Amino acid sequence: MCADLLKVTDLTIEYAPKNRPSKTAIEKLSFAVPSSGYTLGVVGESGSGKTTLGLGIMDLIEPPGRTVTGSVEFMGRNILSMSPAELRRYRWQEVSMVFQSAMNSLNPVKTVSNHIAEVITEHSDATKSEAKEKSIRLLSDVGINRQRVNDYAHEFSGGMRQRVVIAMALALSPKLLIADEPTSALDVVVQEQILGLIKEKVSEYGLSLLFITHEISILDGLVDNVAVMFAGEIVEMSTIDNVVFEPLHPYTEMLIDSLLTVGSNSGKLSKAMIPTEGLRSPIAAVGCKYSNRCKYAFDRCKNERPLLKEAEFGRWVACHKYNK
């Protein structure tokens, strides 16, 4: 039997604060990471649920958030029904995560190698001295000089701190790495180097990668596949070339149209919507969530929610235009 490495089925996660109406962050979301070595970029705007998805896969949703329905299976085991001890091994040994702005959450009174040693002792049976030794090896592996392993986080630049966080995520050789906007606070040059480091480690360790970002252009050269999220759903999923150069879903089309890249923008400004039209119509409660803003919307879109289906070989899209 060849089970998927990670299989998310009908996952619904909502945030229900006290005395306030609950909000659905992710709705009936299903996708799979079929094998090791599969790299997927998850693209979405703020509020699209991409970070919640990453946390959901780690089972790190905290109140007032809760997983309402669905399952997250890792190599055939549902992680949502795991015991705390099993979860502890699952996290970091099977799946690890580089959190958004993790590089600014390093403990200021701990040396960088201690951060990594702690991960190793907490999530495996290694002794303290083994952990220390391994942490030094990991740090030099991500390009941090041996002489600097006993330095503190504030003595490092942003890019170097991000390297520390990546070394931490690789500490127990997981099978899947989830990276949530790891480079959004960095300058372009350093950003490229960090993406290069992630790419190098992913192929070196044979990892699968789930890279969450709001900027589709940085996925260039990093991942093979892209999933586009809108309002808690995946609306399109395919290879990066398909998504970027021949988008199917109208939302993806709009995202790509408003993309700014060096060299290809002549005329983009004059074509940009006049401001009043650029305002956001609310997300539709019935039918397709994008139907209020969609220039192709027809009757069916207002009444029936489209499901993510394979429109062509390897091209998944949730849109009535294609799923007749």
Added chain:
Amino acid sequence: MNTAEVSGETEPKKIPLLEVSKLNVEFSKQKGFLNRGRNVIRAVRNVSFEIFESEILSLVGESGSGKTTVARCIMALKAPTSGSIKYKGVDLNSIGGKKLLDYRRDVQMIFQDPFESFSPRLTVLETISYPIRRLAGETNRTKIRDIAAKLLSEVGLVPEDVLHKFPHQLSGGERQRVNIAKALASNPKLLVADEPVTMLDASQRLNVLALLMRLKQSRNLTIILITHDLASAQIMSSRIAVMYLGRIVELGPTNVILSEPCHPYTQMILQSTPRLIPGHRRVLRSTIAGEERPDYDDRGCSFRPRCKYATSICSSNDPILELKRNQQQHFAACHNPLH
């Protein structure tokens, strides 16, 4: 007017609207116990540029390059350590009181973070009323409301929808539009836009840039666009100034800077910017090319530790910004320019 246009075109040398010359800003940081010894950080070093009426100039650079400090000096929010800023030929250092208020009317700023540049307890109307009252001198409440409504519709918002809303009820793009409306209240000539779209979602960025461009045309605005993103600099501006560690390292027409950069730093950021070309995936490298921030030493070129073209002269002599191509107004501060 016809005559004015003709004379403007034939005049050999135009007078710049704003002229920044030899601007230096130093921050001193306390060092050690009991303030013994001081660490001086030179945030802006010898920055000179000029901007002409109805032009858009981009200041491009990474965080810490000094671009926001330059903007704060232009806004008269920060006094430079040395150097001068002249607006229509008048030195900012020499004016105060009513004249300074006049200057603030003419020069307005759009801030980077639309989530933090509003008071959460004021409605949009109250926020916009302030500059209308203070800078445009209007006191009648109905008139203030009318002016606010007009400004909001000029930036593409529906006044009745947003006037009585609080900032948290608006999206990032809407807030940035309110920010722009607020900046327009005093009828400025020069806008300093500090990373106006960085915090916005991708689908809103192009819209807000298009709005700025439209306002530039309808109101004949001059804009200094501060950005770290070469793509928005390309789409908006006629000239680009690239800053690195407090200095302008390259300055010239946008198309020349992007197609034939002279300075290795400009080349480096151009090469690191993803382009998304069909059928061509970029090759990511993990090499660390002197990523560590070099020390602020005074001798030699500050880009030298990261530069693959550096020679011995780069560590002894500080390159100055000089004309590389006479006819194209292309300046670079480099001993070994690329083109």
